[in-house]
Amino acid sequence: MFDFEFHNPTKIVFGRQTVARLDTLVPANARVLVLYGGGSAQKNGTLDEVLGALGSREIQQFGGIEANPTYETLMRAVELIREQKLDFLLAVGGGSVIDGTKFVAAAVAYQGEPWEILETYGAKVTQALPFGSVLTLPATGSEMNNGGVVTRKSTQSKLPFRSPHVFPQFSILDPDKTLTLPPRQLANGVADAFTHVVEQYLTYPVEGRVQDRFAEGLLQTLVEIGPKVLNDPDDDVRANLMWVATLALNGLVGAGVPQDWSTHMIGHELTAGYGIDHARTLAVVLPANLQIRRESKRRKLLQYAERVWHITEGSEEQRIDAAIERTRSFFESLDIRTRLHDYDIGADAIDALIAQLEAHGMTQLGEGKDVTPDVSRRILEASL
Amino acid sequence: MFDFEFHNPTKIVFGRQTVARLDTLVPANARVLVLYGGGSAQKNGTLDEVLGALGSREIQQFGGIEANPTYETLMRAVELIREQKLDFLLAVGGGSVIDGTKFVAAAVAYQGEPWEILETYGAKVTQALPFGSVLTLPATGSEMNNGGVVTRKSTQSKLPFRSPHVFPQFSILDPDKTLTLPPRQLANGVADAFTHVVEQYLTYPVEGRVQDRFAEGLLQTLVEIGPKVLNDPDDDVRANLMWVATLALNGLVGAGVPQDWSTHMIGHELTAGYGIDHARTLAVVLPANLQIRRESKRRKLLQYAERVWHITEGSEEQRIDAAIERTRSFFESLDIRTRLHDYDIGADAIDALIAQLEAHGMTQLGEGKDVTPDVSRRILEASL
Numbered sequence: 200m201f202d203f204e205f206h207n208p209t210k211i212v213f214g215r216q217t218v219a220r221l222d223t224l225v226p227a228n229a230r231v232l233v234l235y236g237g238g239s240a241q242k243n244g245t246l247d248e249v250l251g252a253l254g255s256r257e258i259q260q261f262g263g264i265e266a267n268p269t270y271e272t273l274m275r276a277v278e279l280i281r282e283q284k285l286d287f288l289l290a291v292g293g294g295s296v297i298d299g300t301k302f303v304a305a306a307v308a309y310q311g312e313p314w315e316i317l318e319t320y321g322a323k324v325t326q327a328l329p330f331g332s333v334l335t336l337p338a339t340g341s342e343m344n345n346g347g348v349v350t351r352k353s354t355q356s357k358l359p360f361r362s363p364h365v366f367p368q369f370s371i372l373d374p375d376k377t378l379t380l381p382p383r384q385l386a387n388g389v390a391d392a393f394t395h396v397v398e399q400y401l402t403y404p405v406e407g408r409v410q411d412r413f414a415e416g417l418l419q420t421l422v423e424i425g426p427k428v429l430n431d432p433d434d435d436v437r438a439n440l441m442w443v444a445t446l447a448l449n450g451l452v453g454a455g456v457p458q459d460w461s462t463h464m465i466g467h468e469l470t471a472g473y474g475i476d477h478a479r480t481l482a483v484v485l486p487a488n489l490q491i492r493r494e495s496k497r498r499k500l501l502q503y504a505e506r507v508w509h510i511t512e513g514s515e516e517q518r519i520d521a522a523i524e525r526t527r528s529f530f531e532s533l534d535i536r537t538r539l540h541d542y543d544i545g546a547d548a549i550d551a552l553i554a555q556l557e558a559h560g561m562t563q564l565g566e567g568k569d570v571t572p573d574v575s576r577r578i579l580e581a582s583l
Numbered sequence: 584m585f586d587f588e589f590h591n592p593t594k595i596v597f598g599r600q601t602v603a604r605l606d607t608l609v610p611a612n613a614r615v616l617v618l619y620g621g622g623s624a625q626k627n628g629t630l631d632e633v634l635g636a637l638g639s640r641e642i643q644q645f646g647g648i649e650a651n652p653t654y655e656t657l658m659r660a661v662e663l664i665r666e667q668k669l670d671f672l673l674a675v676g677g678g679s680v681i682d683g684t685k686f687v688a689a690a691v692a693y694q695g696e697p698w699e700i701l702e703t704y705g706a707k708v709t710q711a712l713p714f715g716s717v718l719t720l721p722a723t724g725s726e727m728n729n730g731g732v733v734t735r736k737s738t739q740s741k742l743p744f745r746s747p748h749v750f751p752q753f754s755i756l757d758p759d760k761t762l763t764l765p766p767r768q769l770a771n772g773v774a775d776a777f778t779h780v781v782e783q784y785l786t787y788p789v790e791g792r793v794q795d796r797f798a799e800g801l802l803q804t805l806v807e808i809g810p811k812v813l814n815d816p817d818d819d820v821r822a823n824l825m826w827v828a829t830l831a832l833n834g835l836v837g838a839g840v841p842q843d844w845s846t847h848m849i850g851h852e853l854t855a856g857y858g859i860d861h862a863r864t865l866a867v868v869l870p871a872n873l874q875i876r877r878e879s880k881r882r883k884l885l886q887y888a889e890r891v892w893h894i895t896e897g898s899e900e901q902r903i904d905a906a907i908e909r910t911r912s913f914f915e916s917l918d919i920r921t922r923l924h925d926y927d928i929g930a931d932a933i934d935a936l937i938a939q940l941e942a943h944g945m946t947q948l949g950e951g952k953d954v955t956p957d958v959s960r961r962i963l964e965a966s967l
Contacts, residue, residue, distance in 0.1 A: 213588070
């Protein structure tokens, strides 16, 4: 096991009817900016519920944060906060709204051009406004971690950042908030959480026995509840999906073990360039990535085959092939297509995608830093 | 799944040679009390290493905290802190030292007689001194939770408390610190961590799928590394034991699911009355407890049999019997005896043990509050 630090101070309040708890979670004298997305929080009543719980606090609202939050939009929130001297942020939404709120929290106090926060992967962030979240879409885990991803429209750049200053102080996880989600978003949540775990698990063994067991437990749970998410999302499924997605990326399963993240970085270029849902880019890239890098991932692929998919028959090559195929089938069973051609992207797009990876410094990806642009190209070719 | 809150702000610094990190973890102007146990921290050099890392800070020392920390001893630390106006505590040791430090941290600022902290299960604690820990013995999980157990010698009372104010600010987990531990303490650590997980897992199903998988993963890991802990505690074993023991009781596997803890409460009376090592009391009580309460725990016992012990053959009764027997054998394989008579305790002791349980209000134990003194009596009889 590698040496590591683990520190996650976010308070999770999990359960039905917990939005009312905002009254004790947000400081009584806070001047609050409530940030939300495209309007579903307004339509389904969650926004009203939040505003009601905040009572007589000074509140401003900022809606319209995109599914892939843009620097351009978020900087308008930064201006509003500075103008109105607001001092507490409340994200109401899914990962995009929470990611965007993290950036806003860090950008408000940032000395210099805030895009540097992304260019330096968060290293220069020294403070941030306090914030909390009301989660409406289980998927990204942003509600209990200190990372975010922001897109700059003008340059088609989608970049991640991370800072110890941008953990939510609290996150409210009410599984009933997922009742009004369309199947597409629920399926995306499953695929996103699944891939988060895989990126921290399917690397090479370092005797991180608990981390492996926890990762396998999250994957097994997603495999169990996945089919029900689209067809019969009962209380059990909703609650488990929400908690799994949070634990998939709260730092725990990745502590002390190698991490990959090349699927995410390649996927980000597909979203930035073609507007494909984040989770769908992962479902396209992941099976191809595992196939291309099967040698360096061999031992963990065999463990994954056995423990997650219960594949124990056949040669090593056959078991690895079967595990990758089951992974692809799992995504497809969620009505998520796993080939670039399903999204009308052909081989002619690959040069530009590789150029964007290079422009963003994504030239040594993966747990071994051996996913060069050439390897990324082979992965994209295998995704066609 | 039940509704729950999860909040664990303790920062974990895990790895070899991490004691030096104290210099950045403890405030530079802190007036520190270093608390430790029976002298092993002195003998094996850890105390010197700690004092060196603390540099020129104002430091006082308080040694002699017992394996079951006593109120009488701890109150002397409280007096010292008040006299010397110390403002930061550093526990160097295992669960007893850390538990004791938590009580001291809460007692220093307590208005009234600090024994009330135990009598009220921590409910009246409103503040505590900040503290950190350097863990030397993986077992109790105290390094990453907000609970402690204190014994009052004068009344033979061993009582737990809990408060959001007594999370360690940080804990340093250096697996090499376990190199000098005697096999008995290592074995106790395995049994303690194992039972902590079982108390949060072997109850009744509530569709807490991840919690179950995480609990099973911790148990499986302990089963895997257990035999090596005594015979061949290599780097892998030491690191995994340390991290497993921490995760076994940091609130995660118990969040949103029923919890039992009757084995602990009955075991506490055996320690208070007969001085038996905490972990050994658990190894005595747990198999008998599972046997006596097999009906109310039936579904989880079957799940435990299958997922942890891979028992799939035979009738339900046979599988449950086999799982309980494997549990007992596991403890015995660690050189831990699992019968009261192994500790020279006979049937004549039971009346007094039940009287002590009653005196401490332990009359409705377990996840169903149905472990009455009569049930506790049957458990003790089955432990003979």
